[in-house]
Amino acid sequence: MRLRTHYWLLAISIVLPVAVFCSIALDMLLTAQRATAMRHIEESARSAALEIDAEIRRAQSVLRVLANSHSLASGDLRRFHQEASAANAGHGGWIILYERSGQQLVNTRLPFGGPLPVRPDPGVVAQQIDTGNGLVSGVKWGLDLKRTFVTVELPVVTAAGDRRVIAQAFTPSYFAQSFKGRTIPPSWMGRVIDGSGVLIAQGGGVDGVSGIRMPADQLARLHSAAAGTLRHEADSGTALVAYFVHSALSDWTVMVSAPEEEINAAVVQGMSVAIAGFVLALGMALLLGVYTGRRLVRFVSSASKAARTLGGPKPVSGLRHSNIGEMEALNDAIRDADMRLRAEMETRANVELERNELLVRERAAREHAERQNAAKDEFLALLGHELRNPLAAIVSAVAVLDHSGQAGMPAQAADAARGVLRRQSAHLRSLVDDLLEVNRALMGKxxxxxxxxxxxxxxxxxxxxxxxxxxxxxxxxxxxxxxxxxxxxxxxxxxxxxxxxxxxxxxxxxxxxxxxxxxxxxxxxxxxxxxxxxxxxxxxxxxxxxxxxxxxxxxxxxxxxxxxxxxxxxxxxxxxxxxxxxxxxxxxxxxxxxxxxxxxxxxxxxxxxxxxxx
Incomplete structure (x- = not known):
């Protein structure tokens, strides 16, 4: 066999392992990059959904506080209008108070005292009052507003026993703020969609208006699972890959989309680097066969080991320096991928820590509410016990007075009964005075x-x-x-x-x-x-x-x-x-x-x- 043939075989034996190892490392890197990009989209969608749910909970908390308003219980709607305006849950929103017929009693968007419209769907109000279940509406069109809006509604029973529905209304732009300030590229797009497929708000790098209906095939995909990925096209025809997740408190869906071309850009770039390195390896194989072959084998071995440690607790180390630019670029890519993976893992750990903190707060709030409820039950039992004894004595004294004129009843028995009435009435009055005194003190009166x-x-x-x-x-x-x-x-x-x-x-x-x-x-x-x-x-x-x-x-x-x-x-x-x-x-x-x-x-x-x- 000729020496040139050996050189060619040597070149092939060098280039082939390099190509194999580079392909493996590149595939791992590109897979990690694609998974990282998809996780970024998923985390952005879930984070926005959590923020929207937090806004809905905050609105419900405001409505519960207003339901216990003294002015609402006493029927002072003017003062309730002032309190509701001050307690409004969000900028650009307003609060509405409905009665069972759908007639608006208070609307903080309008000055108090003016005529208020009747809700076009009064049956929804009656159903909430009958079932005691509130709702988070889809997109509505306000005839007098000339724009769309959504509402968070809650049936309440006032201290006076009146059944009402209190609603917090929002313009769609309020929920578009959930995508502002997030670490998503300008080319990405976030959407909030109601249960019927109507766009509530759109934000991120692309602004949009509400009221647009999603295509039927996309809507069917959104309703097919609690969360998942979706491929669709933008209005400009750009192919998008999206992740959607449903709100836990409503039938809304939060979806974050990114151009598919942007996701695949790293793949194309990686392939270009690999091909260039492969061609360069073929050109240098005849001149640097043995020497370069040995160095390439060691280099690829260190790169493979480093790739297996991507995302570890410590930064990637042990990568061999190479005078070949493509190989050193692979080192940089591995380091960059390692840094991104560790940053992503740290972000996920922080999110998990925040979730655990929220769970701890929720548990503490629930335990506090249970203690408050137990204190209430104990107080009612205590009050019943304190009232029972004087009332029993009063009833007995009244019975004595009823029979005081009958034969055989001593005259002094009536005087003793009146004394009992005076003492026990004074005791009851003392109990009521104590309750009123504490109430006035706690209310600052x-x-x-x-x-x-x-x-x-x-x-x-x-x-x-x-x-x-x-x-x-x-x-x-x-x-x-x-x-x-x-x-x-x-x-x-x-x-x-x-x-x-x-x-x-x-x-x-x-x-x-x-x-x-x-x-x-x-x-x-x-x-x-x-x-x-x-x-x-x-x-x-x-x-x-x-x-x-x-x-x-x-x-x-x-x-x-x-x-x-x-x-x-x-x-x-x-x-x-x-x-x-x-x-x-x-x-x-x-x-x-x-x-x-x-x-x-x-x-x-x-x-x-x-x-x-x-």
Whole structure:
């Protein structure tokens, strides 16, 4: 065999492995690039769908808040119009209130008091009221608007018992903003399509108008699966590849499209590089057969190993430098692909982290709602228990009065029955007054009549009242009071002190001591009440200021009450610019309550000590 033949065989043996390995590496690279591009399209579509669902949830939350509006319950539609205008969920949107007949009662797009139209599909309103299910509409045409719009609607029952439907209306351009600011090329296009195939909004690099209907074949593909890919043509005839996903809260579909030519551009470029390298390898094979062959084999081997580590936790390493431009371009392509893959994996990890955070927030919100519901049920049971006892006594007293004129009924029985009626009626009135007082405090309807007071004198007055009423007979009291001038409402301040002292007496066994101290500390007037009573469990301590919170009660409910006193106390202290704190080592180890109020400029004095009283 001739030497030239050996050279040709050597050239072929060099070029053929290089071509094979380059093809494998190129195929892996191009496959990764195509998959990356498709994932980018998919992530863009899913992210836009999540944002649109978030906007729908936000609109529903606004509608639920408006449903609980006091002005809506009282029928003050003018004020409700103002509240709805302020609470509007989105720029360019408006809120509409419908009655069952479809008649608009409020429309924030129009000034209040003007004539309002009747909805053309009143049956939809009645169906929502009957089923209690809201809806997210498709594209509608507003005759008076002269443009399309969509609505998020919610049936509600007001506090007055009226059944209404509240709707948040949006112009389609509002949802086109979901594609703005996203990292998608200008040549891509995002669309939002309703369930009937009508275009709601279009954004991205190509702006469009709503109201256009999708072709029947594309609509059938969109309805065939929850998500997937779709190939179609733009109005200009450009072939597009798209990914679509359905909204979780509506029958809308979000679709992101990219030119297929752009997706395949990397494939064509890669093929050109491979062909050029192959031709160059054939031209140099005769001159650099053995030398170049060995180097090419080592180079392709390192490239293959690097390709298998694409997207790993560390950047690709071990690529051999080559003086051949095409081979070095392959190195750069592998590094670029590795960087993109790791960036994509990092992006997906961040998205997964955000999703987990959203799940945690949703779980926390659900647990909070369950706790609120349990507190409501507990309060209703507690209120029923508190009302049952005085009502039973009142019914018995009325029965005694009904038989007071009959023979054998003692005359003093009627007087005793009237006494029962007076006491129990006063008890009922006290319960209702407590509820109204807390409600006014929480709604900010309490007004303070402040004047110059001495916290020590006010505390002494409250203790003297308890002493006169015999409340301190079973307890020993130690009072240490130094002058502590404050600027406060005398009635409300006495109410705060009475409530704290009443709790100390109520939850302290007979014969225990109660310490009361008034002092000046760090520029504040401080009232401290310590008892040796039942104490507070650690799990209950963070919630003692919440309305209707009480510790465990026996069936007889010896302590009684609705659990709203400390809620009112904290609100009154905060209205005076002060703070209140409660500390307890645990059950059966007593409680310490500290109230701090801003100190009016004045001179303090030594604490005044009084011997314990029984």
């Amino acid at each position: 309490l007004a303070l009549n402040r004047r110059e007071l001495d916290l020590a004198d006010t505390t002494r007055g409250c203790l003297e009242t308890l002493q006169t009423g015999g409340r301190l007979d079973n307890h020993s009291l130690e009072l240490r009071a130094a002058p502590a001038p404050v600027f406060a409402d005398a009635t409300r301040l006495a109410q705060v002190i009475d409530n704290i002292l009443d709790n100390a007496l109520k939850y302290s066994p007979a014969g225990t001591a109660i310490e009361v101290q008034v002092a000046q500390q760090d520029g504040m007037a401080e009232l401290t009440v310590r008892d040796q009573g039942l104490g507070i469990a650690p799990e209950l301590l963070p919630h003692v200021f919440n309305a209707f919170v009480q510790g465990e009660q026996t069936l007889q409910r010896a302590q009684g009450g609705l659990g709203i006193g400390l809620t009112l106390v904290r609100r009154l202290v905060e209205m005076h610019g002060g703070t209140i704190s409660i500390a307890s080592p645990g059950r059966g180890r007593g409680t310490s309550v500290a109230v701090r109020l801003p100190l009016r400029p004045g001179n303090g004095s030594e604490p005044e000590s009084r011997p314990p009283t029984n």
